[in-house]
Amino acid sequence: MQTRIKVPLEEFPEDGLVLHGEADGALFDIDNTGARSVSPLGYELEAKLYDTELLVSGSVYATFRMRCDRCLEEFDYEVEIDDLALSFDTKGKFEVDITEELREEVLLELPGYPKCEISGLKCKINDIIGDFRLDKDPQSGVESPAPSGQSVWDALDQFPSK
Ligand SMILES: [Zn+2]
Numbered sequence: 001m002q003t004r005i006k007v008p009l010e011e012f013p014e015d016g017l018v019l020h021g022e023a024d025g026a027l028f029d030i031d032n033t034g035a036r037s038v039s040p041l042g043y044e045l046e047a048k049l050y051d052t053e054l055l056v057s058g059s060v061y062a063t064f065r066m067r068c069d070r071c072l073e074e075f076d077y078e079v080e081i082d083d084l085a086l087s088f089d090t091k092g093k094f095e096v097d098i099t100e101e102l103r104e105e106v107l108l109e110l111p112g113y114p115k116c117e118i119s120g121l122k123c124k125i126n127d128i129i130g131d132f133r134l135d136k137d138p139q140s141g142v143e144s145p146a147p148s149g150q151s152v153w154d155a156l157d158q159f160p161s162k
Pocket of ligand 1: 068069070071072073115116117122123124125
């Protein structure tokens with residue numbers, strides 16, 4: 001699988017060049033940052049040449065395995081950018097290597113504090129905190145009736161007479 005994405009400039013079609021395919025996810029080279037690449041970098045791009053400027057627009061996508069900051073479970077996170085727009089200087093070049101720019105755009109989309117929720121998953125830690133906060137036993141609540149059938153307010157009413 002290709003590891004570089006290059007746009008050839010020779011005999012560049014006037015109405016633009018369509019680029020689509022996949023590049024090896026190894027190009028992300030981020031295995032020691034808490035996220036690792038588990039898919040190729042997919043791209044569907046259109047390149048247009050204006051004088052000495054190459055404009056590349058379209059979409060890129062890739063999937064990463066991340067570790068949740070709270071429960072430490074691993075989960076997959078998909079980055080998808082649909083409105084990519086990059087510009088490259090073509091002066092004196094026969095082709096433009098756009099790999100590094102695409103790589104950066106995708107990596108910028110990775111969350112700094114990964115949590116299960118960003119991939120729509122339920123975090124185990126949230127479940128535990130949720131259970132703790134929720135009053136699962138209404139008997140222990142202030143508003144619940146006392147075991148005798150009287151409310152706590154009844155009990156307070158009786159207090160002055162004693
Ligand atoms: Zn989690």
